Amino acid sequence: MQAYYPTIPKIRYEGARSDNPLAFKYYDPEAIVAGKSMREQLRFAMSYWHTMVAAGTDMFGVNTMDKSYGSTDPMTQAEHKAQAAFELMDKLDLDFFCFHDRDISPEADNLKETDARLDKITALLKQLMKDYNKKLLWGTANLFGNPRYMNGAGTSPSADVYAFAAAQLKKAVEITVELGGNGYVFWGGREGYETLLNTDMAFELDNMARLMHMVVDYARSIGFKGDFYIEPKPKEPMKHQYDFDAATALNFLRAHDLLGDFKLNIEANHATLAQHTFQHELRTAAVNGAFGSVDANQGDLLLGWDTDQFPTNVYDTTLAMLEILKAGGFTNGGLNFDAKARRASNTVEDIFYSYIAGMDAFALGLRLADKIQQDGRLDKFVAERYSSFQSGIGQKILEGRTSLPELEAYALEKGEVKPQSGRQEYLESILNQLMFG
Numbered sequence: 001m002q003a004y005y006p007t008i009p010k011i012r013y014e015g016a017r018s019d020n021p022l023a024f025k026y027y028d029p030e031a032i033v034a035g036k037s038m039r040e041q042l043r044f045a046m047s048y049w050h051t052m053v054a055a056g057t058d059m060f061g062v063n064t065m066d067k068s069y070g071s072t073d074p075m076t077q078a079e080h081k082a083q084a085a086f087e088l089m090d091k092l093d094l095d096f097f098c099f100h101d102r103d104i105s106p107e108a109d110n111l112k113e114t115d116a117r118l119d120k121i122t123a124l125l126k127q128l129m130k131d132y133n134k135k136l137l138w139g140t141a142n143l144f145g146n147p148r149y150m151n152g153a154g155t156s157p158s159a160d161v162y163a164f165a166a167a168q169l170k171k172a173v174e175i176t177v178e179l180g181g182n183g184y185v186f187w188g189g190r191e192g193y194e195t196l197l198n199t200d201m202a203f204e205l206d207n208m209a210r211l212m213h214m215v216v217d218y219a220r221s222i223g224f225k226g227d228f229y230i231e232p233k234p235k236e237p238m239k240h241q242y243d244f245d246a247a248t249a250l251n252f253l254r255a256h257d258l259l260g261d262f263k264l265n266i267e268a269n270h271a272t273l274a275q276h277t278f279q280h281e282l283r284t285a286a287v288n289g290a291f292g293s294v295d296a297n298q299g300d301l302l303l304g305w306d307t308d309q310f311p312t313n314v315y316d317t318t319l320a321m322l323e324i325l326k327a328g329g330f331t332n333g334g335l336n337f338d339a340k341a342r343r344a345s346n347t348v349e350d351i352f353y354s355y356i357a358g359m360d361a362f363a364l365g366l367r368l369a370d371k372i373q374q375d376g377r378l379d380k381f382v383a384e385r386y387s388s389f390q391s392g393i394g395q396k397i398l399e400g401r402t403s404l405p406e407l408e409a410y411a412l413e414k415g416e417v418k419p420q421s422g423r424q425e426y427l428e429s430i431l432n433q434l435m436f437g
């Protein structure tokens with residue numbers, strides 16, 4: 001079998017003192033943390049689009065990386081790409097992968113031929129999954145790249161474009177099911193608008209929901225047991241994306257009776273673009289019973305777009321893992337690296353250094369989140385902060401056994417109230433002590 005990454009050995013855990021750049025320092029797959037192996041807790045996935053496809057093109061320049069896999073013929077290239085993807089996952093000990101239909105197989109001149117190509121590559125992926133013991137975290141359809149979708153897909157003003165998108169979705173769901181996918185993602189590529197002068201917002205949202213219902217019904221009819229996800233994002237490519245943030249997506253799901261089948265796929269960089277923290281979005285999903293999966297990356301807070309960097313900020317990974325543990329951990333979801341090496345990090349080695357950096361940052365985050373939970377001081381502080389609701393008038397409020405007149409009488413009797421300190425800096429110093437102590 002041809003090796004696509006001949007200079008790279010299998011990456012193994014060597015511990016925090018190792019100076020081997022091609023070793024994990026914190027990700028020890030079989031080590032037990034918070035009751036499960038790190039492999040089971042973290043469920044790391046490779047993103048096919050960034051890792052196997054994106055080659056460094058930006059608005060100002062062409063590719064800086066070689067992702068041709070030794071071929072120019074699109075289908076031969078797709079086959080080599082698939083082989084390379086599994087060698088990469090094997091060497092990095094990544095158990096899962098995620099893809100868009102068009103990442104794995106190139107579009108042809110007509111839908112029939114495009115689908116035939118997809119079938120061919122799907123069969124190859126299925127074989128490779130078996131050979132390498134890898135799983136599909138989720139599949140999705142690219143409903144944003146082709147010019148036909150310039151006004152949206154499920155929110156397009158054209159019924160013909162909508163039908164084309166439906167056909168593409170049907171096939172994407174079929175191959176996801178064929179490959180035993182744990183999930184299916186809707187990221188609203190061009191589902192949004194540039195100007196309300198040409199847009200019927202209510203019509204577009206209802207139409208999107210109609211399409212989602214059709215996808216759910218069809219997927220369940222062919223045996224899909226996994227989760228559907230919406231992946232919120234506030235802007236880019238459209239000025240205003242309909243799935244702005246977790247709360248907006250949840251409102252859409254609830255309004256259109258889709259919450260039973262859908263959860264959220266929270267992406268760190270999308271959270272910060274919406275002016276939220278990553279933890280805020282995770283908590284919002286969790287408190288609504290919709291925590292599903294995570295696109296693990298980080299943005300640059302000085303830039304207003306989706307930079308999709310590999311996550312290395314350990315404060316963020318720790319606080320994110322704390323949210324994930326509090327939500328009960330992953331079921332069908334996992335940590336998908338929707339992240340790419342910088343354009344100037346353009347060698348094969350850089351791909352591996354990037355994944356090692358990201359996996360170690362989340363592995364360290366998991367270890368530290370577990371330490372924070374075991375220490376218990378933060379949880380105890382929060383419980384005590386709300387303890388006035390455990391007895392007396394607070395308990396009556398919680399149990400719905402009071403009224404405004406009774407609370408008025410209580411307040412009049414009590415007189416002025418002394419507020420409690422929130423102790424933010426004290427809690428932040430506990431966090432630092434636990435992280436670095």
Ligand code: XUL
Binds near residue numbers: 100140267338
């Ligand atoms: C785009 C993005 C997508 C989704 C899948 O910002 O995050 O790659 O994760 O369509």
Ligand code: CO
Binds near residue numbers: 187231295338
């Ligand atoms: Co994403």
